[in-house]
Amino acid sequence: MSRIPEDVNKLTESTYKNVMEQFNPGLRNLVNLGKSYEKAVMAMTFAGKVYFDAVSKIGENAAVSPVSRELGVVLMEISEVHKKAQLELEETFKRFHRELITELERKTDMDIKYMNATFKRYQSEHKLKQDFLDKSQADLKKLRRKSQGKHSSKYEIKENECVETISSRQTDMQRFIAEGCKEALLEEKRRFCFLVEKHCAFTYQLTAFHDKAKEMLTVTLPSWQDKCTDASRVPDTVITMIEGLQTPMSVIPEYSPTLEHSDRTNSGSIVPPPAPSLKAHTSPLASMFSQDLITATKYISLDGNGLSRSESVSSGMDMAKKTRVQTIFPHTAGNNETLLGFEDGDIITLLIQEERDGWLYGELEHTGQ
Template identity: 30%
Template sequence: MSGMNSDQLHRSTLGIYSSLINEFNPGLQKLVSLGNSYIQAFKTLATTSDAYFSALSKVGERAFHTASSRSIGDVLIQVSESQRRLILELEGVFRSFSLEVLDSMEKNVRLDRDYLLGSRETYEMQLRSQAAALERLRRRPSQGGSEYVDFLRESHNQALQEEERRYRFLAEKHCGLIESFTKFMNKNGVSLQQKAAAWTEEVDATRRPEAHRPATLDNIVSSEESVIVSVCACYMFIQVGMREEEIRRSRDEMPLGKIPSRAPSPQGSIFRFGADSAGGGGGGGGGRVMKARVAHQPAGSNPTLLAFNRGQIINVLVQQPRNGWLFGRADNSSRQGWFPASFVEAVDDPPVSPAPRGTNPFATVKLKPTSTNDRSAPRLYRR
């Protein structure tokens, strides 16, 4: 810029102000509009995703209560819950984008036009004053010409700084946005990959090789030997069938854990719990829906006890009380455990679980990229 003459400096300064007023600020306003559309599109995605994985979770619930696909149902439920948590955390990133980027751009572009117009007007007024002074001092061109050119250079440098400050603001805001997305991906990517591998392995484990029939006996054996072989074959089939049944029962049996000692009564009162209150029947659980009369929040970290809140729906899996305890699973959760039989009551019509808004605005722009803690960002509410 040192090689520019006074006329070039003047034209360049006016060009910078005109570019910021007529191009940069309108472009910033367009970014705000597109950003709002981006957020609205994500809201639609989040709503559709929630509906989809809620439906998948219900299918998993049905599979969980079958005799053949309990483990597969549990995987489907876990996949659904994992996707819901993922969308919730991603909502935090978009909430940050709205507050930290779009709102800042909209506020600055609203204030910046008046500031730039005033700055250009001030420059033109000072230029006229300097030109008049130069005209009065035309008999001393070395002194007057130097002051005039120095003024043009200083004004030009100030315009360049204003231009740089605005582009730096835009870059810093979007570097912060990328940092938020990077943190989100680093936090969830590896964990989700490990879960997916475990789920795949669990589903693959349900594939069972088909039983092979024994080879057909040769026709050359005598009738007496055929009878003996037939009896032995029948006995073998019976033994194989009994063994397969034993294996199936062992696989399908729920890990109940150690049965707790005598169960407490709610609120310290004595409550007699009849077997029919929990649906009666054997201890192997066809599944009965109950409702929590009071909250059960066991102290400590006993993994065999089931915690729930008052009014929560409980799926009872072991219907016959043992020492005053039942075994079951809280609604919309894959965790199972023991809980006091007296803490729940039968319901005839269980409810459906719910599917899990002029100064220089750029003068104080920080030079370091901003960062966002997406974990603490408030939830972005949907319409």
């Protein structure tokens, strides 16, 4: 028998062994790695969701700012779009698990049994045919030894029959080896085609995800970028508000009903000292006499009968309750006659109960100023 059929047979056996010893174990490894890949992606999308939830939270805080409201809205929109993209990625990998990993796992389990049975059947049939061929060749050799030196036609007929049998069995063996090799190679190719086909399908799905994610992320990207191109720009509404605060305001003290009563009962007409005509600002006295500080300091509310009458403006308050406060730090009026100087612990009688344009009006008890 020529060596060509034997070489083909070796190729057939090596092909079966390659599928069983290399390809199928490789598929098992792919299944395990694919599951790890899927878990890693799911962990990434979960971390991404947590991250963009935090981005959205920051956006919510910025949305209440008059100057950063638009940027806060942009942050919330960016967060929402990214989370949608993460959900699309999760759906893509659910298909990856369902259509690729699960199929590979099922295919591998079935194929191991199938390839083992197919290879054993090929080896058994090959051995059986080889045994028949070897027996026919042995019979021919035996017959020729018997017929040596003899010219009987009987041996010639038997020898021809053996040669025909050997030839037939050799042809059958060659055909079997050729068909077996072709089948083995096709079995191998079908498995690689299956693997390529599944990954092509996954590639299409991944491409579709990237296209969709790109569309979602880029459709509003220019408008997002426009909102942050100039960090020094202030919205018109805020500018209007600031300009309104910068406009000088004249402070006109209002008279209380008790002061009007005082005007009617006293011959002199005394009005509270005018506030400075400068731009309105918060006086340190106003801060000291703010509601919070009044609560923290010691003050006493008495009726008019509990205080000695004075020729000052405070005499008009004897019909109403007056508030006395004790100072908690000294203040020097300097040359400004509209301000009241006092020492720490002095008692001041308030002429009005609430601030007016950031100022309080009162009378220093021990000097009558």
